[in-house]
Amino acid sequence: MPNSISEFLQTRIDSGDFPSAVYLVAEKGEILFRDALGYAVVDPEKIEARLDTIYDVASLTKILLTGLLCAKLIESKEVKPSDPVSGFFPSTSGQHSDSLKIGDLLLHTSGLPAWEPLYLTVGDPTQVLDHILRIPPKSGAIDVLYSDLNFQLLGLLVEERFGDLNQALQAEIVDPLKLNDTSFRPLETTDRKRIAASERGNGYEKQTCIELGFLEGPQEDDTQGFFRSEVIWGDVHDGNAYFMGGAAGHAGLFSTAEEVFKIGQQFLPNCTKLLQPETCELFRTNFTEGMKEDRSFAFQLASTEGSTAGARMSPESFGHNGFTGTSLWIDPAKDRIFVLLTNRTHNRPLPFVNINSVRREFHDLAIDLLDDR
Helix, strand or coil, rough: CCCCHHHHHHHHHCCCCCCCEEEEEEEEEEEEEEEEEEEEEEECCCECCCCEEEEEHHHHHHHHHHHHHHHHHHCCCCCCCCCCCHHHHHHHCCCCCCEEEEEHHHHCCCCCCCCCCCCCHHHHHHHHHHCCCCCCCCCCCCCCCCCCCHHHHHHHHHHHHHHHHHHHHHHHHHHHHHCCCCCCEEEEEEEECHEEECEEECCCHHHHHHHHCCCCCCCCCCCCCCCCCCCCCCCCCCCCHHHCCCCCCCCEEECCCCHHHHHHHHHHCCCCCCCCCHHHHHHHCCCCCCCCCCCCCCCCCCCCCCCCCCCCCCCCCEEEEECEEEEEEECCCCCEEEEEEEEECCCCCCCCCCCCHHHHHHHHHHHHHHHHC
């Protein structure tokens, strides 16, 4: 039966914010509200979204895989937040690896720039580690600067400890939780028609490269195929993750709303199967008090001014957004989980819609429904 959430999201689909949305709202481990709306694919054919549609979750990779496995490493005392990166990549000693601490990468307080098109600045994916560690961190007072580069480095750390990211995902998360639809490179095992489509080509990233001075202009030759021209459908949207083989610490993961929920449960002490309950305190604790953004271990906190948590969530709630139009927020005070998956980059001319107001309204409506039960 349609509820206020479905009705609201349908208005945003009708307005052109995104062609599809799948959401899930749960409390104390029980899924209470969920729905699938719109079309997961519009171009080159129309395919309706379903509850089990697989989405490119983009930066949710940072928490669902990289942050979760880094928490396991800290729990087992294999890694300490105060450890310098140089201790895990000895061959990089003498660059900036001594000054970069693991905890700063997790909190986005490393001072590394927010983004760089590695496919333009690095000759080969195997050179990514050395390249990032040659980038001077921002000097001056420490503050939060959200950066993909932080989690690209942490992804390489995960590989050092667990094997390549695909193996780590399978052995440490997918198999223990009995997941079926969470993977990198889903086309290797999944029918494309089950996957939500993304942008046609990489127009957004190409435009960003021009604005930041990495390209001279749109006429510059793309002889290396850095920017795709076809509809990105089943391959990762993020250009750096695509350059790194489809699996990276910051992006590349594909999943369904239900399986994002199941991984999300691992961050709650009453639900987790992969961590010790006390480890889950890391995710609700503010480690950046006095800075411009409240951050916990790999997550943003709802106490951050302007967060997408909305007005009704507990301040210690934690969450993360994904560029493709995805989000996961968790309220540990109420044992509530909110998953919203959209594909806002699909079948839309630039600029893409900023859907942060949609995310806030989604959470507020969901909490209203939960509180009225």
